[in-house]
Each structure stands twice: as structure tokens, then as C-alpha cells.
Amino acid sequence: MPAVSPSLWDLDVPDHVPLIRQPLPRYDVAVIGAGYSGLAAALFLARLGRSVLVLEAETVGFGCSSRNGGMVGPSFHKLGMAGLTRAYGPEAAQALMGAGMQALDAFERFVADEGLECDFRLTGRFRGARTETDLRGMLAECARLRDQVGLPFEPVDAAGARAQIGSDAYVGGVIYPRDGGLHPKKLVNALAQRAEAAGVEIRSHCPVAGLRPEAGGHLLRTAQGEVRADEVVIATNGYSDRRLPTMNDRVVPIWVTVAATRAMAPERIREMSPGLRMHGETGRVFLWSRPSPCGTRFIFGGRMADRTASPERQRRQVAAKVARIFPALGPEAFEHLWYGKIAYTADHAPHLNRIEGMWHLGGYCGSGVTRSIFFAQALARKIAGGGGGELPFDRLEFPRVPFRPLAPQVARLLTRWYAGLDARDLRRKRG
Incomplete structure (x- = not known):
């Protein structure tokens, strides 16, 4: 690669x-x-x-x-x-x-x-809801977990979501104060x-x-x-x-992309994460992000890029995925990009x-x-x-895992299918 x-x-x-x-x-x-x-x-x-x-x-x-x-x-x-x-x-x-x-x-x-x-550090985590349906499901599950296992959480509306992530990408969400x-x-x-x-x-x-x-x-x-x-x-x-x-x-090993921006001014980091929290979202194929521990860079992860593509194309792919949340971050913003395998x-x-x-x-x-x-x-x-x-x-x-030799290829196909379903849901939201 x-x-x-x-x-x-x-x-x-x-x-x-x-x-x-x-x-x-x-x-x-x-x-x-x-x-x-x-x-x-x-x-x-x-x-x-x-x-x-x-x-x-x-x-x-x-x-x-x-x-x-x-x-x-x-x-x-x-x-x-x-x-x-x-x-x-x-x-x-x-x-x-x-x-x-x-x-x-x-x-x-x-x-x-x-x-x-x-x-x-237990900074907390904000999880954004892409659609109203996602938000209702998230709040219902959080309430069940609060009642049965003691999960603390704080619901936020669209304005509260923007205050957490500096973006209009979400209709609302939840803050998990025990994450970090x-x-x-x-x-x-x-x-x-x-x-x-x-x-x-x-x-x-x-x-x-x-x-x-x-x-x-x-x-x-x-x-x-x-x-x-x-x-x-x-x-x-x-x-x-x-x-x-x-x-x-x-x-089933699944390759995941992680990308980090170039060093940024502290105020820019605070714009993207005023509370310096971890960040996740709903969706079948989702992104996560966080400030670096030193507070000078932003890190993104998910199934975002093709590790066999050229370095320039990989950066463009990452920027295209991130643009839904932070459109100002172009390919040139990303200095570090690497991969690892998680196991499902x-x-x-x-x-x-x-x-x-x-x-x-x-x-x-x-x-x-x-x-x-x-x-x-x-x-x-x-x-x-x-x-x-x-x-x-x-x-x-x-x-x-059934048909284990074929599982990685099936996982890649499912990722594309789920990404298509996510895109459909977002089109309906905008409509």
C-alpha cells in the first residue's frame, strides 16, 4: 500500500x-x-x-x-x-x-x-444524530440504558449540537459525560x-x-x-x-482509516470542539473525531479511504467524508493518515x-x-x-464466521451498501 x-x-x-x-x-x-x-x-x-x-x-x-x-x-x-x-x-x-x-x-x-x-482524560463524548429518526432511537436507547445499567447522558437539540461540534450537521444528539x-x-x-x-x-x-x-x-x-x-x-x-x-x-478483520490534521491554532480547535470532547455520530457507516491529547490537531476515523489508492487520492477521499461535518477542511489540511484492522x-x-x-x-x-x-x-x-x-x-x-475466506470481501460490499443507505437518509432529511 x-x-x-x-x-x-x-x-x-x-x-x-x-x-x-x-x-x-x-x-x-x-x-x-x-x-x-x-x-x-x-x-x-x-x-x-x-x-x-x-x-x-x-x-x-x-x-x-x-x-x-x-x-x-x-x-x-x-x-x-x-x-x-x-x-x-x-x-x-x-x-x-x-x-x-x-x-x-x-x-x-x-x-x-x-x-x-x-x-x-474523561472529557465526555458528543454523539450527533443525523436525522430525527436517529435522534428518537438514540434517546430511547439512552433512557433504557440509564434505567437498567446507570448510563449518564444529557440530550441536546440542534442548537446544542452545534455548540458541541461547531457544525450544523446534526439535528440533535447526546452528551456522554463518562467517555474520554x-x-x-x-x-x-x-x-x-x-x-x-x-x-x-x-x-x-x-x-x-x-x-x-x-x-x-x-x-x-x-x-x-x-x-x-x-x-x-x-x-x-x-x-x-x-x-x-x-x-x-x-x-473478520476490517481496515479502518485514521487521519490527523496539520497543527492548528487553539481557537480553531475550540471552534470544532468547544468542550474538547470526543465525537461520534449515528449512521451505518459513521465518522468519529477528537482533538489530539496535546490540543493542537484534530483526528478523524472511520471507513473513509482506499488504502491502495495514491496518497493524494486518499487525502481527497478523507476530506470528502469529513466535509459533511467540517467543509472547510480540504485535502491539504491532513498531514497524517494511517490504517489499522479492527476485528468484528x-x-x-x-x-x-x-x-x-x-x-x-x-x-x-x-x-x-x-x-x-x-x-x-x-x-x-x-x-x-x-x-x-x-x-x-x-x-x-x-x-x-460463516464463509470466513469471503468475509472481508463481503464486509467491503456491505460497507458500500450501508454508505448508500446513509446517503439516502440524508437526502430525505434535506428534502
């Missing part, structure tokens, strides 16, 4: 270089993947007295953990309270949605207790540092070529030799491949499951910052025993 520019998160934040340790003949746990999930699971396991090895095919945090938008929130299920109730019943629905609030609370405590330097943002690469580096301080061994540039069960555990073939471990955790998420078929068959699942839910004798952790559907830490702590407790690792998601099987 043509190189447009490095990720904004790479500026002045180098990759974590693992410590060199003396290898053990055998580990209690081998974790595959050095992103949020894998590093957090390794950290919690080490603190519970387990010897842990983390194997990463690239650099630490190479995947979505260092490339995402750094937005933090409760991460509710796509089906919503009503959809989950129809699928699993009212009690299970409330537990599944309630876990989103619990994950956010646990994440906030974790960052504070560990003293993690990752620019974490952080610097994703600083977080992944901090997790790696804490894990190594707890005794975890991390090997970067060490892909796993294959693994098989053996008496009392597992044998892993890696680029740096064979490794034996009692337990295996697969935490590769959207960067899984055929070498790890039990995870690869259960997630067949049931739109994240998963923590034991499959074929190995633990599988991931499938966050684009909302993995808080969930990854929450799930990793539960996983560590499950492996260590003694209780405390139960999750409402334990009742959900991790289903295979």
Missing part, C-alpha cells in the same frame, strides 16, 4: 524495546499478541505468580493497540438493550450491557492505581513496561508458525525456536491469520473462550480499549483459579 504518512501516535513515542531475559525451559502461560489484551493478561498473570512469555510477530503494540483513536467509553453491544433482550432474555441483556459500565469503571481505577502516563480519550501508544508502552517489571518475558519479531498440544500443555513453533507452555492465550484479534485458525475463523465477530460481541484447549481473547468490534483490560483481568483469574473471573459473556459461545 502507498505510504501516506506515519501515525500521529508515533511522533515522539518510540516503539517499546523488550528487555532481554534468560529463556525458561517451560512457561506457565504463553500469550500470542503484544497488544492491550495480551500485555494486560500477561501483567495480571505474572502478578498472580505465573511465569509468562508474550510472543509478538511485529513490534510491541504493532496492531490496533497503537493505531486506534484512543477513545474510551462503556462500549455497549451493537444490538442495544432491546436487541439483546430478544436474543438472550432481559436478565442476560442487562448483565451484558452492565459489563460495559463495569469495564469503564475498572479501566479508570487501573490507570489511576498504576499511575499510567497515557494522557487519559487517551494516547493509545503511550498506553501500550506503559502496559509493556508494567508487565516486564512483573517478570513477563516479551519477544518481538517472533511470529508463531504453529502450535500443537502435547502431554501437559502445548508446543509452540516460533521464529526463535520452540517454546513449551502449560496454557496458551491467543490475543491477536484483527491481526490473526491462518497460522492461528481457531481465532482467525472467528473474526459474527454475534457483534467480544469474547473470552477456551477453544481446543487454548484461551481466545478479542473480537472487540472496534471498542477494545476498556474491554481489553477488563477481559484480560478476568482471563488471568480464570487461569489462576480461585474465582473472581466470571463475566456475563461467559455464556456466549465464540461462533465461527
